[in-house]
Structures are given as C-alpha cells and as structure tokens.
Amino acid sequence: xxxxxxxxxxxxxxxxxxxxxxxxxxxxxxxxxxxxxxxxxxxxxxxxxxxxxxxxxxxxxxxxxxxxxxxxxxxxxxxxxxxxxxxxxxxxxxxxxxxxxxxxxxxxxxxxxxxxxxxxxxxxxxxxxxxxxxxxxxxxxxxxxxxxxxxxxxxxxxxxxxxxxxxxxxxxxxxxxxxxxxxxxxxxxxxxxxxxxxxxxxxxxxxxxxxxxxxxxxxxxxxxxxxxxxxxxxxxxxxxxxxxxxxxxxxxxxxxxxxxxxxxxxxxxxxxxxxxxxxxxxxxxxxxxxxxxxxxxxxxxxxxxxxxxx
Amino acid sequence: xxxxxxxxxxxxxxxxxxxxxxxxxxxxxxxxxxxxxxxxxxxxxxxxxxxxxxxxxxxxxxxxxxxxxxxxxxxxxxxxxxxxxxxxxxxxxxxxxxxxxxxxxxxxxxxxxxxxxxxxxxxxxxxxxxxxxxxxxxxxxxxxxxxxxxxxxxxxxxxxxxxxxxxxxxxxxxxxxxxxxxxxxxxxxxxxxxxxxxxxxxxxxxxxxxxxxxxxxxxxxxxxxxxxxxxxxxxxxxxxxxxxxxxxxxx
Ligand SMILES: Cc1cc2nc3c(=O)[nH]c(=O)nc-3n(C[C@H](O)[C@H](O)[C@H](O)COP(=O)(O)OP(=O)(O)OC[C@H]3O[C@@H](n4cnc5c(N)ncnc54)[C@H](O)[C@@H]3O)c2cc1C
Ligand SMILES: Nc1ncnc2c1ncn2[C@@H]1O[C@H](COP(=O)(O)O)[C@@H](O)[C@H]1O
Numbered sequence: 001x002x003x004x005x006x007x008x009x010x011x012x013x014x015x016x017x018x019x020x021x022x023x024x025x026x027x028x029x030x031x032x033x034x035x036x037x038x039x040x041x042x043x044x045x046x047x048x049x050x051x052x053x054x055x056x057x058x059x060x061x062x063x064x065x066x067x068x069x070x071x072x073x074x075x076x077x078x079x080x081x082x083x084x085x086x087x088x089x090x091x092x093x094x095x096x097x098x099x100x101x102x103x104x105x106x107x108x109x110x111x112x113x114x115x116x117x118x119x120x121x122x123x124x125x126x127x128x129x130x131x132x133x134x135x136x137x138x139x140x141x142x143x144x145x146x147x148x149x150x151x152x153x154x155x156x157x158x159x160x161x162x163x164x165x166x167x168x169x170x171x172x173x174x175x176x177x178x179x180x181x182x183x184x185x186x187x188x189x190x191x192x193x194x195x196x197x198x199x200x201x202x203x204x205x206x207x208x209x210x211x212x213x214x215x216x217x218x219x220x221x222x223x224x225x226x227x228x229x230x231x232x233x234x235x236x237x238x239x240x241x242x243x244x245x246x247x248x249x250x251x252x253x254x255x256x257x258x259x260x261x262x263x264x265x266x267x268x269x270x271x272x273x274x275x276x277x278x279x280x281x282x283x284x285x286x287x288x289x290x291x292x293x294x295x296x297x298x299x300x301x302x303x304x305x306x307x308x309x310x
Numbered sequence: 311x312x313x314x315x316x317x318x319x320x321x322x323x324x325x326x327x328x329x330x331x332x333x334x335x336x337x338x339x340x341x342x343x344x345x346x347x348x349x350x351x352x353x354x355x356x357x358x359x360x361x362x363x364x365x366x367x368x369x370x371x372x373x374x375x376x377x378x379x380x381x382x383x384x385x386x387x388x389x390x391x392x393x394x395x396x397x398x399x400x401x402x403x404x405x406x407x408x409x410x411x412x413x414x415x416x417x418x419x420x421x422x423x424x425x426x427x428x429x430x431x432x433x434x435x436x437x438x439x440x441x442x443x444x445x446x447x448x449x450x451x452x453x454x455x456x457x458x459x460x461x462x463x464x465x466x467x468x469x470x471x472x473x474x475x476x477x478x479x480x481x482x483x484x485x486x487x488x489x490x491x492x493x494x495x496x497x498x499x500x501x502x503x504x505x506x507x508x509x510x511x512x513x514x515x516x517x518x519x520x521x522x523x524x525x526x527x528x529x530x531x532x533x534x535x536x537x538x539x540x541x542x543x544x545x546x547x548x549x550x551x552x553x554x555x556x557x558x559x560x561x
Binding site: 179 | 431541
C-alpha cells in the first residue's frame with residue numbers, strides 16, 4: 001500500500017524538512033505519494049515530482065489553502081486518505097499543527113517525532129526531552145506519523161513523478177488567517193544548516209547578541225540559534241529557539257555561546273556532530289557534552305574567534 | 311464565558327530522567343512530579359481572562375491516577391474555580407485523553423479550551439489538536455498572545471518562520487507556547503483556599519470513553535551518550551582542531 005507524505009512549503013519552494021520525511025517514508029515502503037496543498041503551488045509540485053523515490057504528486061491548488069490552515073489541510077488529507085496505510089509529515093510547526101487532527105479524525109494514534117523505522121508498524125521516538133528512546137508498535141490500521149528531520153537524511157533529486165490535480169473541498173471556516181510576520185534572514189534555514197552559532201543569556205542583550213554573533217555566523221556561513229532564555233529576553237526571535245520545545249537540530253558544527261546547557265536545550269542539539277561551548281563557568285553542564293570547550297569571557301573570545309577566521 | 315484547562319501531572323522539568331534497567335520505561339519512583347509547565351501557562355492565561363472580566367469560570371481537568379488531584383489543586387491555587395479528575399490507572403495516550411476531554415466538553419460546554427502545547431514526558435504535542443478535531447472546531451496552537459474580541463479568539467502563534475495571527479470563532483482550542491505569559495507563584499493563602507474548592511471525580515466509564523492504548527511500548531532505552539570532549543586553552547587551538555581534527559571548517 002502506498003504511503004502519503006504531506007509536503008511542507010511556502011507556496012514557492014519545498015521546505016527541506018519534506019526531504020527527510022520522504023526518506024523516512026521510503027524506509028517504510030516503496031510507493032511514496034506526496035501531497036502539495038497550497039495556492040499557486042505548481043512550482044512546488046514540480047519540485048516534489050523531481051525528488052528521487054517519489055511515485056506520484058497530488059496537488060491541491062486553491063486560494064483557500066494559501067495559509068495552509070490546520071483545519072483545511074486536515075480535511076483535505078482525510079478526504080484522500082483512503083488507500084494509504086501510512087500518513088507522514090515533518091515534525092515541524094507545520095506538521096505538528098495539522099497532523100494530530102488527521103489522526104483523531106481517522107480514530108488512530110499519532111506516533112510523534114520518529115527517529116527510526118524498525119518495521120511498517122514499529123518506530124523509535126525520543127521521550128522525556130530525548131533522555132529516553134522508546135520503541136513503539138502501533139495496533140492501528142493507519143499509521144499517522146510525524147518525522148524528526150534530524151533522524152533521516154534528505155532525499156535526493158532524480159525523480160520524474162506524474163502530478164495529479166485534486167479537487168479541493170471548500171474551507172470549513174473554522175479559523176481564519178489574519179497576518180504573518182516572518183523573520184527575515186539571508187542565513188541558511190536553522191533546520192538544514194551545516195553550522196549553527198547559538199547564543200544564550202550570557203550575551204546579555206540583543207545588541208550584544210548581534211554585534212558578537214552576526215560576524216561569526218557571517219564568517220562561517222552559519223545559521224543562528226538561541227536558548228529559550230535568550231529568546232524570552234528578546235535577544236533573538238522565537239523561531240531561533242533550539243531545544244525540547246523549540247527546534248531540533250543536528251548540524252555538523254554547533255557553537256554554543258553563553259549557554260549553560262539545560263536539559264531542555266541539550267534535547268535540541270545533542271545530536272550535532274561537533275559541539276563547541278564557550279562559557280565562563282567551567283562547571284556549566286554544556287561542557288559535559290561539548291567536544292571542544294573554551295572557558296572564558298565570551299566578550300573576548302568571540303571577537304578573537306572572528307579575527308582568527310580571517 | 312467558561313474556560314476549561316486540561317492539566318497533566320508530569321515529572322518535574324528539573325528532574326534528571328533515568329531509564330529503568332529492564333528497558334520497560336522510565337523510573338518514576340520517588341521523583342518530584344509537577345504540573346506540566348505549558349499547562350501552568352494555560353491556567354495562568356485562563357485566570358487572567360477571568361480577572362479581566364472576559365471569563366466567568368475556569369475549570370481545570372486532569373486525566374490519570376488519583377495523585378493527579380495534587381496537580382488540580384495547583385491549578386486551583388493559581389486561580390481556577392473548580393476541578394474535575396477523570397480517574398484511571400490505565401496509561402493514557404493522547405487520543406484517549408482527547409476523547410475524555412471531548413466528553414468533558416459536551417458536559418461543560420465551555421467556549422474556550424486552553425491546553426499546553428506539549429507534555430514534557432511523552433513530548434507528543436497532539437492532544438489539543440485532536441480535541442479540536444473531535445469537537446469539529448478551530449484551533450490555534452503554540453500561542454504567544456491570546457485575546458478575546460467580539461466573541462472571537464485572536465491568537466498569535468509561534469511558527470517556524472516567525473509569527474502568525476489567526477482569528478477563531480468560539481468554541482475553539484488554543485495551545486500555549488512558552489512566551490504566552492509567566493505564570494504566577496501560588497501564594498500560601500491561595501493554596502489554602504484551593505483545598506476548599508470543589509473537585510469532582512469521574513471515570514472514563516462515566517463518560518462512556520474507551521481509553522485502551524493504541525500504541526505498545528516494546529522497550530525504552532537510554533540514548534547513546536556523547537564521548538567526553540576536551541577543554542582547549544585558546545581560540546587558536548580551537549580553530550586548529552575544528553579544521554584539522556573534526557574537519558568541520560574548511561582549512
Ligand atoms: C517547559 C520548558 C521548556 C523549555 N524548553 C526549552 C527549549 O526548547 N530550549 C532552551 O534552550 N531552553 C528551554 N527551556 C529553558 C531551560 O530550562 C533553561 O532555562 C534555558 O535553556 C537557559 O538558557 P541559557 O543557557 O541561555 O541561560 P542560563 O542558564 O542563564 O546560562 C547562561 C550561561 O552564560 C554563561 N555566561 C554568562 N556571562 C558570560 C560571559 N561573559 N562569558 C561566557 N559565558 C557567560 C553563564 O556561565 C551561564 O552558563 C525550557 C524550560 C521549560 C520549563
Ligand atoms: N492526562 C492528561 N490530563 C489532562 N490534560 C492532558 C493530559 N495529557 C495531555 N493533556 C493536555 O494536552 C496537552 C498536550 O499533551 P501531549 O499531547 O501529550 O503532548 C498538555 O499540555 C495538557 O494540556
């Protein structure tokens with residue numbers, strides 16, 4: 001039976017989280033279909049059709065779907081769910097928003113944030129802020145699954161799947177879109193970045209956060225992240241938060257500056273390949289998981305780091 | 311307007327979790343349990359709406375073992391008016407909780423339900439959305455701002471790209487994110503007062519809900535721990551290591 005993956009996109013381009021989700025789907029079975037629901041999203045559907053391991057792209061293109069409201073996306077997925085034994089979406093704020101609705105409407109459990117596929121009904125998922133890994137088996141006929149992107153590689157290109165246009169049910173009008181305030185950045189997407197420079201409360205202010213970390217991120221071509229404390233204090237926007245209840249990242253290099261290393265923060269970055277910590281407190285828990293630790297004043301060390309990078 | 315706030319009893323967020331040696335789960339004996347932090351934020355949001363004269367009554371609801379009464383008392387001490395415990399010893403999964411909450415909704419007919427976005431034990435992030443689907447109503451997850459204007463909820467949500475604002479007719483389900491508010495500390499007089507507030511106990515059978523789990527946990531293990539790293543003396547050494555040892559920066 002085919003597997004349905006719901007694509008994350010902004011009506012212009014596919015988000016990279018979709019690629020990791022497709023890889024997870026391919027581990028379950030071979031016939032993977034992608035649903036692209038949005039408005040004027042033909043380009044996204046074409047992009048999806050070009051991904052290796054995709055057998056078919058279903059496109060639902062309608063003005064009502066422009067904001068991709070959870071209620072409308074869930075209703076659409078429900079309408080086409082017949083014939084699928086697995087329904088997957090990335091465990092991003094997009095997937096987390098609508099997918100549990102689909103599960104409830106199908107009267108099945110959702111398996112959240114899987115990091116590994118053990119079989120068609122058996123999956124591994126982190127619980128307790130990643131301090132434990134549970135292997136769970138589903139007894140439901142349809143498995144509704146959100147995928148933690150760091151658990152799976154991104155699918156490559158090279159596919160040539162047909163695109164099928166779907167008719168779109170009218171919006172249920174259960175919620176309506178008012179406005180959107182997107183964080184503008186020229187930097188790589190946090191979830192897909194190879195290097196992340198992340199700042200914590202130790203930076204002291206929004207000015208310091210930017211004056212110190214922007215040049216470092218520029219030199220390294222890095223994305224920027226933050227601890228909850230830094231976001232709460234307004235040093236960085238909310239979508240920079242890395243952690244149990246923010247973004248889960250696993251870059252090649254994660255540089256934690258002025259971050260103590262609370263369990264909730266570690267939950268979001270401890271699978272990074274290399275972790276560097278810069279902190280003045282030698283007992284900060286971040287040093288217990290860092291590959292390279294620099295003990296000292298970040299206000300001296302970060303500018304030195306930048307100048308050494310040349 | 312009546313508001314229902316579902317609250318879950320979970321391991322305290324400061325506790326270091328230990329996996330049981332037999333792989334059957336996490337060791338919860340003798341560890342501190344608290345209200346799920348996102349639910350504290352939810353209770354605070356509801357109580358503030360009551361204090362602002364927007365809401366008339368705040369009801370906290372918890373599903374689980376008898377000890378969840380403590381969690382409900384915490385909600386009452388923050389300022390909720392009364393509590394409902396749906397008592398069961400069965401390990402509840404989000405779909406079962408959502409069905410119990412739907413039954414509570416049918417009984418109580420609140421205009422607004424404010425859940426936490428995520429329980430910090432199962433990290434599921436499902437229940438509020440499932441409840442909204444079962445209620446056939448709108449939802450606004452990950453709220454960082456919540457207002458009731460002309461009988462509608464105006465909610466700003468924290469999403470991956472930034473912020474998004476939605477408008478929802480009531481009834482609706484809202485789930486809280488960290489920056490919605492900073493919950494107050496319950497004062498001693500309020501903790502005393504909370505002991506006298508009404509707490510009703512029901513069972514899943516009373517509500518006609520089947521709460522059998524759909525997922526079986528086969529095993530629980532500790533994640534592989536990272537190798538201990540080294541402290542480097544200065545930035546030059548660090549850079550050298552990153553280039554030549556770890557090879558994560560182009561040399
Ligand atoms: C329900 C819940 C969910 C949460 N979710 C998250 C989450 O997703 N992500 C997250 O990050 N947190 C989360 N938290 C918060 C978490 O518990 C910590 O409070 C937070 O991570 C601390 O941030 P911090 O390390 O920046 O601040 P602090 O713990 O205050 O650490 C600041 C560090 O900076 C160092 N420092 C200060 N000055 C200097 C200097 N001049 N030079 C060098 N070092 C310096 C200090 O030594 C200290 O170690 C959550 C908490 C709860 C309750
Ligand atoms: N057993 C429970 N009793 C009451 N509310 C719950 C329970 N489980 C989950 N919830 C609510 O649903 C939210 C999300 O939980 P979860 O979907 O398990 O991550 C929590 O923050 C609570 O508001």
